[in-house]
Amino acid sequence: MTQVLLGLLALSGLTSVLAVLLEVADSYLADYGECTIRINDGDKELQVQGGNKLLGTLMDAGIFIPSACGGRGSCGLCKLRVLDGGGPILPTETPYMNAAELQDQVRLSCQVKVRNDLAIRIPPELFLIRAYQTRVAELRDLTHQIREVRLHLEDPPEITFKPGQYIQLVVPEYEGSPEPVYRAYSVASAASRPGEIKLVITRVPNGLATTYVHHYLKERDPVTINGPYGDFYLRQSDREMVLIGTGSGLAPLLSILYQMADEGISRKVTLYFGVKEKRDLFYQDEIQALAERLPNFRYVPVLSEPAPEDQWQGETGYVTGVMVRQVSDGSRVEAYLCGNPLMIDAAVKLLKQVGVTDERIFHDKFA
Ligand SMILES: Cc1cc2nc3c(=O)[nH]c(=O)nc-3n(C[C@H](O)[C@H](O)[C@H](O)COP(=O)(O)OP(=O)(O)OC[C@H]3O[C@@H](n4cnc5c(N)ncnc54)[C@H](O)[C@@H]3O)c2cc1C
Ligand code: FES
Structure with a gap:
């Protein structure tokens, strides 16, 4: 029994190593050239350089798909329909899909690589999500592990959101992270003050974004956010x-x-x-x-x-x-x-x- 278990472990380890090697080889050797992404039956078309994940490719084109895990395939929020060209669904995606979504060709956009022309479908409301350039107006420690970050919006100068929704904060490359990462943070402030937002950020040991916020971010620093996202907001009722x-x-x-x-x-x-x-x-x-x-x-x-x-x-x-x-x-x-x-x-x-x-x-x- 132990030998069978050890054999299975060795096999799964070998498969993971091979998958990583293939991914690395792919990123260095493959040239996918220019690809066309056809969105919503041709309402919009993007010409992009192939080789990157669909989530990041769309973000570079100013189309923001909800994501909380920064593209690591662990939040399941970055779903969209890939009607053509997405290849077979990956084992990393299936745990997040129900039967109807599988039938509808729903995919995790952070897992789909742009290797050829794609036809995708994006809910129109996501086109309203955009990037905002902000500046840190104030940093305040609320507890020994929670920091309030007050951001003053510069371009555009105001944001419209439903109270309860979240934004994604872009953490630039810094000595703790060789590449930019983005993470979800709920807006803590009132929607009636659209010129600034407050975030409340708990320090996570060795966390990429929270280490940056707690130890590197300074007042007056520029910060890019995008959003708003999410369906956590007040429903109309008298309950x-x-x-x-x-x-x-x-x-x-x-x-x-x-x-x-x-x-x-x-x-x-x-x-x-x-x-x-x-x-x-x-x-x-x-x-x-x-x-x-x-x-x-x-x-x-x-x-x-x-x-x-x-x-x-x-x-x-x-x-x-x-x-x-x-x-x-x-x-x-x-x-x-x-x-x-x-x-x-x-x-x-x-x-x-x-x-x-x-x-x-x-x-x-x-x-
Ligand atoms: C919709 C949404 C809204 C959110 N709003 C807020 C918010 O308002 N304030 C806030 O502080 N966070 C919020 N988060 C969590 C936030 O997005 C990040 O996941 C969190 O700040 C950790 O990011 P990091 O880059 O520092 O850690 P990472 O580098 O992503 O993680 C480092 C390690 O810590 C683990 N880890 C991640 N998060 C935690 C945690 N909370 N506790 C313990 N271990 C953890 C990871 O599994 C990993 O092993 C929200 C998440 C979602 C999905
Ligand atoms: S961004 Fe989190 S699963 Fe894709």
């Missing part, structure tokens, strides 16, 4: 709202709360904010100011592991557990969840148990 955020997952929820205050939306809303200890709480003054503007707002901070010096009198444990104890009848509840993917999976399960149906649960996983 009671439950918002659950962990860590920087508070960002889009705050933007939604600003929208409610600005537009006079007086729905009953409870914000559950989960962090480890008291020093991880942030934006407490902002939340207090929102509470004064929102007549039916309740705020429940939850510490999972309060430190003894916190002398914490509030809720403790998992934020999801606290939420489900307080939501007894989910039949009129709409839920918005953001942050840690494990928290979101747990919350979805619990919300369903108390009667909140799938179509009333919205989430953005920070993965």
